[in-house]
Amino acid sequence: MPETLFIDGRWVSAAAGGTREIHCPADGTLVAVVDEADETDTVRAIAAARAAFDRGEWADTPMPERGAFLLRVAETLRERKEEFAEAESRDTGKRIVESRIDMDDIAACFEYYGRLAGNDAGRVVDAGSADVLSRVVYEPVGVCALITPWNYPLLQAAWKIAPSLAAGNSIVLK
Structure with missing residues (x-):
């Protein structure tokens, strides 16, 4: 089984070795077997995100670069739209036409925050x-814990990931 937890910049297996089968809600077919994170993995992910934030590599990246x-x-989401839409449909059981719309919305979300970050955010x-x-300047706050639901996992993840990264934060996504 491939390692499916992305922690500290690399793909790893769950510390306790647990896995979970993901089945398509529409027809019950097996979509994937993924690592089942536990408290140890969560603590490890939070520590890695905190260390990454404290190193400042992303937080100190100029906003126009984060926007780019x-x-x-x-752009990548648009190029791979069909691939991501099919995966989203298999994961959630929704019709492919809905997943294609979601992919457009997800790309638009990253584009919106990319453009916003590409401009001077000071006021x-x-x-x-x-x-x-007197100028209001927005600065990153640290590690953001992002939790998404089962029904629109990629779309709602994008609504959280894009602004968090645009602001210079590091993230832990569940």
């Missing part, structure tokens, strides 16, 4: 004096 990365994600605020320039 998210735009590349959107000038009237400080009441011509001698004072």
Whole structure:
């Protein structure tokens, strides 16, 4: 079985060796066997995300570069739309036409945040004096824990992943 947990920049197996079968809700066929993460894996993922954030490689990346990365994600999603739509349909049991729409929405989400991050996110605020320039600047906060439901896993994951990465945070996704 391939390693299916992505922790600390690499694919790994669950520490306890547990697995789970994923079946298509529409017809019951086996889609995949995946590693079943437990508390040990969760703690390991959180520690890795914290260490990655503290190293500052992503958090210190200029917003335009983070935006360009998210735009590349959107482009890749569009290029591989059929592949991802089929996987989403098999995972959720939804019709392929719905999954194709979801893939368009997911790509649009990454594109939206990519463009937003590509611009200066600072906002000038009237400080009441011509001698004072006051600017609101958004900064990353750290590790974001992202949990998605079973019914729209990729779409709702995108709604969380794209803004978290655009802001410079590291993430743990369940």
